[in-house]
Amino acid sequence: MTKTIEALKSGEISSGRGLNQETALKRAGDTRWGSHYKTILRLISLFPFVVNVLEYVKEDGNNSEQRAEACHLLNVIQSFEFIFNLYLMKNILRVTNELSQALQRNDQDIVNAMALVKVSKQRLQNIRDDGWSLLLDEVSLFCDKHDIIVPIMDDIFVSQGRSRCKAQKISNLHHFQVEIFYQVVDRQLQELNNRFIEVNTELLLCIACLNPRHSFFALDKEKLIQLAQFYPLEFSSTQLLALDSQLENFILDVRSDDHFSDLNGIGALSQKLVETRKNIVYPLVFLLLKLALVLPVATASVERTFSAMNVIKSRLRNRMGDEFLNDCLVAYIERETFDCIDNEKIIQSF
Structure with missing residues (x-):
């Protein structure tokens, strides 16, 4: 309490309605990296108060197990290695935060998202080349x-604890710089390079050309033909030639039709094409649009499944069989659909 009063007087923390929500520790979500970034920022800003609470629990906890856990946590968070990792993750997540937010939005701006991929790669490379000294100074100042x-x-x-085998003797510099700093940054760069290879990036940029916003400003016939070439089983060489001509008519048609003036997203474009029966007039363009709609849905489904596995297959359920795991994942991922089903119907089904 005394430390809190002193922090209020010095201006380290602020008081007022709603401010306690901004300065409270927030549990990181399993599927949102932005929540991890916010948790790290709040832990850094509230670090002395976290230590104060743990010291209180260590002395006056409800039971010996709680007091022992608080004692262990105090030893961990008041170590140089913990602070080093904390600031390292803060610097990395700060670089990729805007990219994460852009990819999570419902109305994904693919062009800007791909630009953020390049920016993130460049900033991570700069951190690897020139960020070691800055990070070490930042951590040392905090410590x-x-x-x-x-x-x-x-x-x-x-290393903390006793090792069963004789570890190779290395310096602190080698451990923190090579084994942690370089490895973590390199893994982040590799992850971005693997997920956004040149072909994937080009594919996404081609899909962005179907965006109907601003009177189809992004429509680019050459890019859309290139998009069709990614699907050789759907578009033969003859159909590619037909698509070229069809796209010219399609672009002029939708730009001059008031029904297509206020559309927002390719999903709305596909609905409007069906309503106006232009999906029959431009079948190849509509096929291209359906392929573009399926791609992000398939990608998101895979991402949602792997994220959900962290929730379903927990430490207490780590021996779950594949069939039961699949059933639980379906129920969890599609829970909004299952909420609409009456329990009586489920009982009758079984």
């Missing part, structure tokens, strides 16, 4: 402020 011992980088690294 000095909170009375955490900063190890001498030239000394031999000593």
Whole structure:
């Protein structure tokens, strides 16, 4: 309480309606990296108060197990390695935060998202090349402020706990710079390179040309033909030639038709084509549009499934069989649909 009053007087934290929500620790979500970034920022800003609470629990916890856990957490969070990892993740998630937010929006702006991929790669490379000294200075300053011992980088690294085998002797500098800093940054770069290879990026940029916003400003016939070429089983060489002519008519038609003036997203475009029966007039364009709609849905379904696995297959259910896991995943992912089903119908079904 005393530390909180002192922080209020010094301006480290603010008081007022709703401000406690902004300065409270928030549990990170399993499927949103932005929540991890916010949690890290709040943990850094509230670090002395977290330590204060853990010290209180250590002394006055309800039981010995709770007090022992608080004692362990105090030892962990007041170590240089924890603070180093905390700031490293803060710097990395700060780089990719805008990209994560852009990819999570319902109205994904693919062109800007792909630009953010390039920006994220460049910033991560800059961190790898020039960010070590800045990170070490930032961590050391935080540790000095909170009375955490900063190890001498030239000394031999000593890991926490006892190792069963004789570990190779390395310096603190090698451990923190090579084994942690370089490896983490390299993994992030590799992840971006694997997910957004040149072909995938080009495919997404081609799909963006179907966006009907601003009177179909993004429509590009050459890009859409290139998109069709990604699907050789759907578009033969003859159909590609027919698509070329069909796209010219389609572009002029929809830009001059008031029914298509206020559309927002390719989903709305597909609905309007069906309503106006232009899906029959331009069958190849409509096929291209359906393929573009299916791609992000399939990708999102896979991402949702892997994210849901972290929730369903927890530590207490880690021996779950594949069939039961699949059934649980379907029920969890499509829970909005299952909520509409009456329990009596389920009982009758079984």
